[in-house]
Amino acid sequence: LKTREARIILGAAVIDDVLGLLVLAVVSSLTHGKLDVLQLCLTAAAAVAFTVIVAKWGTHTMRRVVPHVDRNLKVAEARFVLAMSLLFALALLAVYTGVAAIVGAFLAGLALGESTGPRERDLAQGVSELLVPFFLAGIGLHVNLTAFAHAGTAVLAIVILVAAVVSKFIGCG
Numbered sequence: 001l002k003t004r005e006a007r008i009i010l011g012a013a014v015i016d017d018v019l020g021l022l023v024l025a026v027v028s029s030l031t032h033g034k035l036d037v038l039q040l041c042l043t044a045a046a047a048v049a050f051t052v053i054v055a056k057w058g059t060h061t062m063r064r065v066v067p068h069v070d071r072n073l074k075v076a077e078a079r080f081v082l083a084m085s086l087l088f089a090l091a092l093l094a095v096y097t098g099v100a101a102i103v104g105a106f107l108a109g110l111a112l113g114e115s116t117g118p119r120e121r122d123l124a125q126g127v128s129e130l131l132v133p134f135f136l137a138g139i140g141l142h143v144n145l146t147a148f149a150h151a152g153t154a155v156l157a158i159v160i161l162v163a164a165v166v167s168k169f170i171g172c173g
Contacts, residue, residue, distance in 0.1 A: 010051075010055060010110075012171075013103065013106070014047075014048065014051045014099075014103065017047070017099050017100055017103055018044050018047050018048060018099070022040055022043075022044055026040065043097075043098040044098075046097040046098055047097050047098045047099045049097075050093065050094060050097040050099060050104075051099065051103065051107065054090065054104075054107040054108075054110075054111060055107060055110060058107060058108075058110060058111030059110065059111050059113065059114055059115075061111065062086075062111045062112050062114075062115045063114065063115055065082070066079060066082065066112075066115040066116075069081075069082045077119075077120075077123065079115070079116055079117075079119075079120050080119070080120045080123045080124070082112075083108070083112050083116060083120055083124065084124075084127070086108045086111065086112060087104075087105050087108040087109070089104075089108075090104035090105065090107055090108040090111075091104040091105045091108070092104070094107070
């Protein structure tokens, strides 16, 4: 978070997530026939507040917490246990504030980035190699291919896919 680029990337990720959340909430509200602007504003404010608080004070807090965990937690790999606990806690908190769980997990990584070493990173790599296939399979199991039976839906999906790919290339460029 000390570099300008890191702050830009984090800011863009949060803005993207909040905008996606708002668009989804608006579309969902319109399908039910009522648009609750106050609820949309509260959700957006909670998402932004959560991200700003963790990004701003997370690293400082973890620098103070990690030594206590090392001394008092009577388990092997205490820092890894803390890292995984924080990851799941912030992911859950992110979902409850209206942000994607991945944003909470990303913020946990930012908060612990300066407090962990190569051992914790190696252990986390092993966990992610174990869990990522289950995550992707779970997403695949939720896909309803019958939604693409209508030509209009299939065309819309292709247009959105192309726009997403092109915008990623432009953004990364």
